[in-house]
Amino acid sequence: MFQTFASFYDKSNSVTLFVLLVLSLYFISVNWIFFYRFFSLNQWISTENKSLESLLLGSQKIPDYAYLKHFVASSSHFSSSLFDMASYxxxxxxxxxLMFLSVVASTTPFIGLFGTVVSILDTFKHIGGANGTMSIIASGVSDALVATASGxxxxxxxxxxxxxxxxxxxxLSGLIRMQGDALLSKEK
Structure with a gap:
């Protein structure tokens, strides 16, 4: 495995290696953002579910741990616009x-394609200087496609x-809206 990687490293263009480095950093960032946000959102959703259950089971006020508590505390009466603002x-x-994930999802195939094109151009340059056989072309193109696959x-x-x-x-937004609706219905 290490020998294959070393062979790929020796044959690859510096631009292709840079593209693979950028894609690796993107992959690490994407995973970090996802797992951090996923677990924090799951915790938040769990908290808001408990708050909604409390309201549906007859509680007259919003629990202290609910997100809506901050909005309700700053207002003397409940209104639909107050709960809309909380939901937003x-x-x-x-x-x-999410914007970063969206940008990465839409740009990484092009970054990988750029690495592939540069590597194929480098392969053609080497073919011109040597006796170009099919094995040289196939080897260069297959190495070049690693960047596209990575992207x-x-x-x-x-x-x-x-x-x-x-x-x-x-x-989560739906849970907060439901809590607001439950509080508005109790006030009537």
Missing amino acids: AATKEATKG IFVAIFAYTYHQILKRRAYE
């Missing part, structure tokens, strides 16, 4: 990091993570 604020907080690989994870976090943020 929660959505804004819950969707942090697509990172994009798949970034897009999937983006969709999962977006769905969790939507679920």
